[in-house]
Amino acid sequence: MTQTHRATPSSSARRPPKPVHRASVMGQKIVSFVGRRPLTILTLVVLVYLVVVPLVTLGVSSLRPTGFVFDSGWTFENYIKVYTSPRTYRMLLDTVIFAAGGTAVALVFGATFAWLVERTNIPGARLFRTIVILPMAMPPLLLALAWILLLSPSIGLLNTVVEGIFGANAHVFDIYTLPGMIFVEGLSLTPTAFLLTVPTLRNMDPSLEDAASASGANQWRILTRITIPMMKPTLLAAAIFLFIIGLLVFDVPGLIGIRGGIFTLSSEIYYQLSGGAGAPNYGYIGAMAVLPILALFPLTILYQRMLRKGHRYVTVTSRSFRPRKIQLGRWRYVAMIPLIVYLLAGVVLPLLMLLVTSFLPYYTKIDASTLSQLTFANYVEIFEDRHVQRAVINTAVIGFTVATALAIFAPVISRQVIRTRGLAAQVIDKLAFLPVAFSHTMIGVALVFVYLSLNAIPIYGTIWIIIIAHITGYLTFATRTINGALLQIDPDLEAAARVSGASGPMAMRRITYPLLRPAILVVWIWVIAHSMRELSAALILTGRDNPVVSTVLWSFWEGGNTTVAAALGVCLMIVLGILSFAWDRFENKKVRK
Amino acid sequence: MLKIQALTKTFSDGAATAVAVDNLDLTVEKGEWVTLLGPSGCGKTTTLRCVAGLETADSGEITIGDRAVYSGDRRISEPPNRRPISMVFQSYAIWPHLSVFKNVAFPLETVRANRREEITSRVNDVLRVVGIEQMAQRDATRLSGGQQQRVALARAIVKHSDLLLLDEPLSNLDAKLRLEMRSELRSLRERIGMTTLHVTHDQEEALSLADRIVLLRAGRIVEEGTPADLYHRPQQSFTASFLGSAELWDAQSVSRDGSGVIVKTAAGTFRAEIHHDHIGGSQQFMVRPEHMAMGSEAEFGSRQNALRGKVTSRMFTGKRAEYTVDIGSSVVRIDRPSTESWDIGDDVVLWLPPELCVLVENSEASHRHQVA
Numbered sequence: 022m023t024q025t026h027r028a029t030p031s032s033s034a035r036r037p038p039k040p041v042h043r044a045s046v047m048g049q050k051i052v053s054f055v056g057r058r059p060l061t062i063l064t065l066v067v068l069v070y071l072v073v074v075p076l077v078t079l080g081v082s083s084l085r086p087t088g089f090v091f092d093s094g095w096t097f098e099n100y101i102k103v104y105t106s107p108r109t110y111r112m113l114l115d116t117v118i119f120a121a122g123g124t125a126v127a128l129v130f131g132a133t134f135a136w137l138v139e140r141t142n143i144p145g146a147r148l149f150r151t152i153v154i155l156p157m158a159m160p161p162l163l164l165a166l167a168w169i170l171l172l173s174p175s176i177g178l179l180n181t182v183v184e185g186i187f188g189a190n191a192h193v194f195d196i197y198t199l200p201g202m203i204f205v206e207g208l209s210l211t212p213t214a215f216l217l218t219v220p221t222l223r224n225m226d227p228s229l230e231d232a233a234s235a236s237g238a239n240q241w242r243i244l245t246r247i248t249i250p251m252m253k254p255t256l257l258a259a260a261i262f263l264f265i266i267g268l269l270v271f272d273v274p275g276l277i278g279i280r281g282g283i284f285t286l287s288s289e290i291y292y293q294l295s296g297g298a299g300a301p302n303y304g305y306i307g308a309m310a311v312l313p314i315l316a317l318f319p320l321t322i323l324y325q326r327m328l329r330k331g332h333r334y335v336t337v338t339s340r341s342f343r344p345r346k347i348q349l350g351r352w353r354y355v356a357m358i359p360l361i362v363y364l365l366a367g368v369v370l371p372l373l374m375l376l377v378t379s380f381l382p383y384y385t386k387i388d389a390s391t392l393s394q395l396t397f398a399n400y401v402e403i404f405e406d407r408h409v410q411r412a413v414i415n416t417a418v419i420g421f422t423v424a425t426a427l428a429i430f431a432p433v434i435s436r437q438v439i440r441t442r443g444l445a446a447q448v449i450d451k452l453a454f455l456p457v458a459f460s461h462t463m464i465g466v467a468l469v470f471v472y473l474s475l476n477a478i479p480i481y482g483t484i485w486i487i488i489i490a491h492i493t494g495y496l497t498f499a500t501r502t503i504n505g506a507l508l509q510i511d512p513d514l515e516a517a518a519r520v521s522g523a524s525g526p527m528a529m530r531r532i533t534y535p536l537l538r539p540a541i542l543v544v545w546i547w548v549i550a551h552s553m554r555e556l557s558a559a560l561i562l563t564g565r566d567n568p569v570v571s572t573v574l575w576s577f578w579e580g581g582n583t584t585v586a587a588a589l590g591v592c593l594m595i596v597l598g599i600l601s602f603a604w605d606r607f608e609n610k611k612v613r614k
Numbered sequence: 615m616l617k618i619q620a621l622t623k624t625f626s627d628g629a630a631t632a633v634a635v636d637n638l639d640l641t642v643e644k645g646e647w648v649t650l651l652g653p654s655g656c657g658k659t660t661t662l663r664c665v666a667g668l669e670t671a672d673s674g675e676i677t678i679g680d681r682a683v684y685s686g687d688r689r690i691s692e693p694p695n696r697r698p699i700s701m702v703f704q705s706y707a708i709w710p711h712l713s714v715f716k717n718v719a720f721p722l723e724t725v726r727a728n729r730r731e732e733i734t735s736r737v738n739d740v741l742r743v744v745g746i747e748q749m750a751q752r753d754a755t756r757l758s759g760g761q762q763q764r765v766a767l768a769r770a771i772v773k774h775s776d777l778l779l780l781d782e783p784l785s786n787l788d789a790k791l792r793l794e795m796r797s798e799l800r801s802l803r804e805r806i807g808m809t810t811l812h813v814t815h816d817q818e819e820a821l822s823l824a825d826r827i828v829l830l831r832a833g834r835i836v837e838e839g840t841p842a843d844l845y846h847r848p849q850q851s852f853t854a855s856f857l858g859s860a861e862l863w864d865a866q867s868v869s870r871d872g873s874g875v876i877v878k879t880a881a882g883t884f885r886a887e888i889h890h891d892h893i894g895g896s897q898q899f900m901v902r903p904e905h906m907a908m909g910s911e912a913e914f915g916s917r918q919n920a921l922r923g924k925v926t927s928r929m930f931t932g933k934r935a936e937y938t939v940d941i942g943s944s945v946v947r948i949d950r951p952s953t954e955s956w957d958i959g960d961d962v963v964l965w966l967p968p969e970l971c972v973l974v975e976n977s978e979a980s981h982r983h984q985v986a
Contacts, residue, residue: 516668517707519694520779521769522724531720535711 061445064434068452071493075467076314076455082470083311088303090474099308108284109309116285119202119274120267126207127263130363131214132256139222140248141347143356152360153215154605156367158598160554161209161272162571163590166578167371168205169277170378170587172196176386178374197281206273208367210263217259221252240347258327265320268313269460271557276578286313287462287557294466294561303470310463317458325454372594379591384583399588409589412568415484416553419569423491424549428541430492431499432507432534438500439507440515453500456493464490465561482564490558495551499544506540507533543607550600554593615809616642616665616777621674623660634660635671636833642777647803647810649824651817653856657833658813659781665811666701666779667694679776695724698776702783706766708754714741714765715750721773740772743805745798760791767799771806780812784819796822817857821845829853836977846970849890852977854900861906861946865897868973875973880943884919886971896976903949904934905970908956914965921946921964925956939964 082088086096103109134153138146156164171179174195194201229251233243274288284292290310294301349356378384380395403409438450456464468490472481480486510533518528534541556571563572570593577586618640624633635657642648650658663669664684665676673686678699683692700721709717715737722733741747744764749757757765763783770778783799784792800823803810814820820827821841828838829852837844837853845857854860863879870876874887877899884899907914914920923941935952938945939962948964956962 511705511707513703513705513707514709516666516694517701517703517709517769518720519668520666520697520699520701521721522695522773523720524695525693527724532709 058445060433061437061441061449064437064449065445065452067430068434068449071489071496072452072455075464075471075493076459078471078474079307079311079314079463079467082303082474083307085304085307088305088307088470090470096304099302099304100312102305103308104312112284112286112289115199115278115283116268118199119206119278119283119285120264122199122203123206123210123267124260124263126203127210127214128256128260130207130211130359131216132218132252132259134211134360134363135215135218135222137356137360139219141349141356142353143349143360144353145357149360150219151605152364152368154212154601156209156212157550158594158601159209159368159371160556160571160593160597161206161270162276162554162556162574163375163594164209164367164371165205165273165276166586166590167374168201169196170374170583171370172201176384181386195281196277197283199283201281202273202277202283205277206267206270208363209273210266211363211367213266214259214263217262218252218255221255225251254327254330258324261320261324261327265317265324265457268317269462271460271462271560275556275560287460290462290466291557291561294469306466307470310466314458314463321454321457324457375587375590375594378584378587381584381587384581399585400592402585403589403592408568409570409573412570412573415567416569416571419484419488419491420549420552422488423495423552424545426488426492427495427499427548428545431496431503431544432537432541434500435503435507436529436533439504440512454497456497459493461490461494461555461557462561464493465558468558469561482562482566484567484569486562486564487559487567487569490562491548491552491555494555494558495548499548502544502547503537503540506537510536539607543604546600546604546607550597550604553600554597615644615646615679616640616811617675617677618661618665619675619677621661621664621671621676623657623664623669623671633833635664638674638833638835640828640835642809642811644809645807647812647823647825649812649814649820649827650830651814651820651824651827651856652830652836654815655832656830658815658830661830662779662781662811662813665777666699667692667697699779700770700773700775700777701779702763702766702770702781704782704785706762706786708757708762708765710755712754713750714746714752714754714757717754717765718768718772721769736772737768740768743771743802744768759787760795763787763795767802771802771808774808776809778808778810780810782814782816783812785814785816792819799823821857827857829856831977846972847888847890848900848972848974850977851898851900851974854902854972854974859903859947859949860900861903862898862900862974864976865899865973868897874968877973881921881941881946884966884971885968886973887969888971889973890975898974898976900972900974901966901970903936903947905967906946906948907965907967908937908939908948908950908954908962909965911961911963914963917965919966919968919971921966923962923964925958925960925962928956928958 078090081090083099084095084097085092086094086098088099131153134149137143138149138153143149159167169177171177172194174180174197177194177196180194196202196205225248230243230247233247238246268285269287270285271287271291274283274285275291278284278288279292279297286309290306292298293306293309377392377395379399380397381391382394382396382398385391434449434453437446438453459467468486469481472478472486480489514536515528515533518532519525523531554571556575559567559569559572560575570589574586574589574593577583577589618638621635621638621640622633623635624631626632638657638661640648640661650661652658660669664671665678667683670691671684671686674684675682675686676684678697681698682688682690683697684690709720712720718741719733719737722728722736738747738750741750744767746761746764746768749761754762754765763786766783784795787795796819803823812820812823824841826838827841827844829836829844829850831852837848837850839847844853848854848857851860851862854862863877863881865877865879867878868875871885874885875889877884877886877897879899886899911922915922921939921941923939923946925937926940926945927938929936930952933952934949935954935956937948937950937956939948940946941964946964950956
């Protein structure tokens with residue numbers, strides 16, 4: 022009756038590890054690694070080329086006396102010159118104030134709107150959600166342009182109106198000031214702030230607040246003691262993200278700041294590079310660009326840490342109910358006021374201003390008589406201008422190429438980051454995230470240095486250099502979005518394909534990519550929209566052969582051709598509006614379970 | 615059919631290293647159904663995934679049929695699609711963008727030699743076997759849990775692979791559905807008879823489906839045997855506790871007595887008919903709550919293996935009623951048909967039938983019943 026199975030004794034001795042020489046193990050591992058994973062190697066090579074090479078080039082050129090990478094000699098003189106100049110510190114201070122101010126404005130508006138839309142019974146919530154996104158169709162470039170038209174001290178429309186009421190010497194505002202810049206930047210960042218805070222609010226576990234309510238807390242208490250503290254990591258992450266953008270952005274400081282004598286990081290670099298302060302000193306410029314990038318690394322790490330923390334505070338289960346909406350009662354309609362104000366300031370007024378200006382024969386004070394002289398001449402001019410036509414074609418080609426390249430490359434990166442373990446995956450992840458610390462201006466500058474030095478690759482001054490700049494610039498967004506989508510796809514789905522007999526590539530092709538298609542589409546649309554409106558890098562990389570819509574707009578504007586610039590801006594916005602609409606539509610269908 | 619030798623797999627996330635599978639040896643004969651059973655973290659799923667090729671072990675050998683699909687020494691590691699296996703995942707992993715038919719046809723489509731008509735007929739056959747032939751054109755996202763499970767099964771058996779791997783196939787179903795699917799799996803098994811390696815933490819599932827159960831803990835095999843052997847004649851206290859409930863007492867001394875053993879414990883001296891030849895290690899006396907009889911002094915008072923005590927609680931669970939009885943040195947759980955009714959405070963005598971009592975080896979360092 023008794024069975025005599027030999028049970029493995031619970032305290033069996035473990036086999037001692039074989040002593041192996043570490044170097045040979047390392048060597049064997051590398052060889053088998055390379056042989057078995059060509060895709061990983063390819064990814065690493067491309068990432069290094071896109072991300073590391075520009076960075077290193079900038080660094081090296083900052084240490085060269087002439088600033089050219091292949092010239093001889095090392096020196097710290099560039100750094101000394103930059104960081105002993107009071108101009109530099111003035112510039113850095115202004116940059117920080119600008120970024121902090123813009124972040125504060127955007128976060129106050131964006132987070133409040135997010136809370137109003139997601140957590141209260143404000144009327145028309147769904148409409149508002151769309152409306153807050155609308156300004157994304159208006160690039161900061163055009164927003165800045167419109168607000169200059171509205172608030173320029175000499176002929177700004179609003180100033181004119183105020184002068185009409187209060188007399189000739191009272192003007193509302195001089196936009197060519199730091200507060201003016203902060204205002205416009207805050208407006209342009211509000212949609213982003215909104216988008217960053219909405220998901221957390223939407224996915225908050227209602228039982229946490231219900232528990233507070235059951236313990237006797239009233240609405241205010243719940244808000245201040247539970248909701249806001251739970252939001253803190255997300256808000257902090259959003260603040261860091263917006264702050265980084267504010268530090269690096271070019272459009273507003275370039276258009277508004279330079280005219281007012283206020284320089285930030287990116288506009289200062291552009292100013293130097295375009296000869297505003299004399300012949301460009303490349304070493305000096307390199308030194309200016311490098312240190313901020315290094316200073317940004319700890320910020321980006323902090324950002325990632327805050328993101329992770331934020332995810333832990335908020336639980337998302339497929340079966341949880343939506344958080345309860347706070348009943349505003351009589352205050353419902355009052356709460357709509359800030360939203361409407363934002364709508365006016367961020368969308369309606371600028372749009373109208375640009376529209377009206379685009380129909381003016383020439384730029385002047387707007388009064389009854391000018392309004393009778395409206396004309397289509399500006400539009401005719403841009404449609405007939407050969408240069409503009411070329412720019413439009415370039416813009417379309419660049420946008421399409423960049424978007425498609427990223428649509429193909431980002432899933433490859435994501436798959437390795439999310440689905441594989443090991444050192445290579447982590448390196449790829451870090452490399453794909455690095456470009457966050459670069460402004461587009463810096464990417465442009467770095468590529469100027471790279472391709473001026475590398476005469477063998479003759480892309481300087483062509484659309485290809487802009488294409489590379491854009492791919493690098495939008496790489497992080499693309500990979501992060503696809504990462505998010507891939508995380509929601511059960512890895513067992515691909516594993517099931519493998520055990521059913523499909524090879525790796527076949528499983529990706531027939532299972533993973535079809536499921537990723539909605540997210541890839543969203544990325545494609547977003548990238549092409551942003552590429553079309555991008556100014557900073559395109560401006561730095563301007564050559565004979567690569568005009569794009571934004572740089573042509575810029576030159577019309579700087580050249581005093583205000584009305585034509587406005588007309589071109591309106592055309593650009595129509596295209597962007599269509600793309601934004603499509604993006605919003607597809608965003609909601611992003612992942613199928 | 616399947617032979618695993620000295621399989622070892624560790625996971626490290628930088629800071630900590632965990633041994634998931636520790637020097638494991640396992641054989642599954644052709645046509646046999648072997649279940650890997652154990653608590654979470656015991657290494658059963660890792661072992662299964664190593665066999666599937668979804669994980670690569672650190673060392674050891676895995677042979678399916680006459681082919682080594684993994685060998686640490688010889689640096690062989692075949693990718694999953696080249697192993698003669700099929701698998702049902704815990705989440706079913708039904709592809710949402712394909713119909714039921716296309717889901718099940720996929721394994722046949724990976725072999726380019728198969729012709730359209732043949733694929734169609736084979737898929738329809740297997741859909742009929744699992745009972746979902748009317749759903750062939752349905753979108754895979756519109757299936758209930760039980761239907762998804764059948765699709766996953768159909769997809770796994772359509773290829774007639776040498777080895778079928780099942781990863782907790784029933785744990786995502788609610789209780790009633792689970793029972794239903796369990797008996798369906800059993801009948802499927804009778805009809806098709808694929809060699810199967812099955813992983814679960816649910817002991818009832820293991821007991822009802824397996825030809826042989828392999829009990830795992832912390833990456834090592836604790837014990838293996840047929841369900842009946844493991845349940846009625848366990849060698850380890852861990853096995854006794856994991857499969858069903860067990861009352862355990864440390865054996866203070868053990869002596870042979872004919873075909874059985876006499877065991878002295880803190881609760882008294884008992885006779886056990888079931889015992890194995892152990893070499894050293896501490897031992898425990900084990901009896902299952904449902905095997906004990908409960909009665910009056912007159913019924914059992916004069917018998918060997920009797921325990922006197924007072925009823926301290928009663929819990930009605932439908933078929934049975936669970937009692938706790940204070941016997942002085944400790945409190946004993948006993949499980950009787952619910953038609954009996956004992957009250958709290960009753961003086962009772964428990965009788966432990968020697969032919970159902972087992973002497974097991976103590977798998978733990980800690981003891982369940984402390985000396986009072």
